[in-house]
Amino acid sequence: MSAFESPVPPAQSVSDQAAPDKAMEKHYSLEQIGELWGLSTRTVRKMFENEPGIIVFGNTGSLRKRRYLTLRIPESVLLRVHRRLRRAS
Numbered sequence: 001m002s003a004f005e006s007p008v009p010p011a012q013s014v015s016d017q018a019a020p021d022k023a024m025e026k027h028y029s030l031e032q033i034g035e036l037w038g039l040s041t042r043t044v045r046k047m048f049e050n051e052p053g054i055i056v057f058g059n060t061g062s063l064r065k066r067r068y069l070t071l072r073i074p075e076s077v078l079l080r081v082h083r084r085l086r087r088a089s
Contacts (some may be wrong), residue, residue, distance in 0.1 A: 027055065027072040045071065053077040 028036075030044045038045070039042055056075050061067030 022053075022074055022076070025076045028075070028078055030071055032040075032077065033073060047075070047081065048073055051077055051081060053080075 030041045034041050036042045058069040
């Protein structure tokens with residue numbers, strides 16, 4: 001092999017071919033999704049609150065305190081729900 005030829009790249013393992021890291025994908029707030037889809041924040045919250053893969057911040061409340069939760073929706077979850085809703089209609 002001459003100095004100008006590049007070596008053959010090594011084969012990639014299965015883990016190298018996995019989906020990109022979830023932490024690096026775009027995350028949406030309920031307000032952003034509501035704006036994109038023309039829905040209220042309340043409606044978007046109901047659609048996503050039990051969806052696997054969302055990020056939930058805040059406290060769950062108690063007998064005397066109201067619960068305050070902030071949801072962040074990864075783009076992959078947003079697309080999954082959108083596909084499911086399109087199939088249903």
